[in-house]
Amino acid sequence: MPQGTLRVLARKVTRSVTGCIPLLRVGMIIKGLDRPPLAPAIMRGTPLLRTAPFPMDYRKPSDRKSMHSRIVQELGMQIVSGRFKPDDKLPAEALLCEEYAVSRPVLREATRVLVAKGLVYSRPRVGTVVKPRREWHMLDPDVLHWLMQSSPQNEFFSLLTSVRSIIEPAAAALAAQFATDEDIASIGEAYQRMEAAPTPEALLQPDLDFHSRIADATHNDLLANLCNMLSVAIAEALKHSNQRPNLHELALPRHKAILTAIENRDALGARHATLVQLDDARSALNVVLGTDPS
Numbered sequence: 001m002p003q004g005t006l007r008v009l010a011r012k013v014t015r016s017v018t019g020c021i022p023l024l025r026v027g028m029i030i031k032g033l034d035r036p037p038l039a040p041a042i043m044r045g046t047p048l049l050r051t052a053p054f055p056m057d058y059r060k061p062s063d064r065k066s067m068h069s070r071i072v073q074e075l076g077m078q079i080v081s082g083r084f085k086p087d088d089k090l091p092a093e094a095l096l097c098e099e100y101a102v103s104r105p106v107l108r109e110a111t112r113v114l115v116a117k118g119l120v121y122s123r124p125r126v127g128t129v130v131k132p133r134r135e136w137h138m139l140d141p142d143v144l145h146w147l148m149q150s151s152p153q154n155e156f157f158s159l160l161t162s163v164r165s166i167i168e169p170a171a172a173a174l175a176a177q178f179a180t181d182e183d184i185a186s187i188g189e190a191y192q193r194m195e196a197a198p199t200p201e202a203l204l205q206p207d208l209d210f211h212s213r214i215a216d217a218t219h220n221d222l223l224a225n226l227c228n229m230l231s232v233a234i235a236e237a238l239k240h241s242n243q244r245p246n247l248h249e250l251a252l253p254r255h256k257a258i259l260t261a262i263e264n265r266d267a268l269g270a271r272h273a274t275l276v277q278l279d280d281a282r283s284a285l286n287v288v289l290g291t292d293p294s
Helices: 003-019 023-029 067-080 093-100 104-116 141-150 153-178 181-196 200-216 221-229 231-241 247-263 267-289
Strands: 120-123 127-130
Touching (some): 067 093, 181 200, 181 247
16 A cells, blocks of 8 residues: 555544544554554543552452452451461462462462461462461451451450450540540530430440540540551440440440540549440440350
């Protein structure tokens, strides 16, 4: 084909691309050139659209979730539950690829997630090995969820309440010292919603808000973030403890005592009131789970 004809066709193609002529058709029209024109060269100045990936939920992947999330969830659960113990090697790549019917890149991406959560390390000619339990990122929401699912409830909630008894009284004392008037009003608003909650289910979110707002009122970002990372486990504990009889009569006065101490800028009183409330929460869990020693 004469070069002049080629140049004419190329100009026509360039003008027509914005009219939705498929690029495959474009390549066919100018067949005979060294290479088909590239879209960025034709549509110069048009930005490429990029879609940010949604964060994966590795706790309860549905059947429609990717195999990547399913592999992370299942291997994570098997590690945390003790199916694979520290220093154990996970099955070879070839076996896992066959089991899940996935390619090596998909499996390796799932392995990188487990590495990021501190559960395993992966090395060439060694494989993927489970790390010691003390190196796991226990406050990672997924790891914490798997731990809840794989542990006896009474044992996990006892562990959680012990941690809360260290953190939350200190947070309440700091809130009494550093909370602004707006912070105190926000904590009070959460408490009012607790009072108005007609059912244990309706009480859950105001209860969580009450405790998270106390943490925020410390104006200590590290402490607030630590409390926030425990929120998944605390929510699970509250779902159980809030099922006890006479919930409002027993729980609300203890929360009110915390609020009153913070309002009065009484750090020692806020600390003590929080310890009393957490002791009551422990008793409530024992009653609901049937582990009450009395």
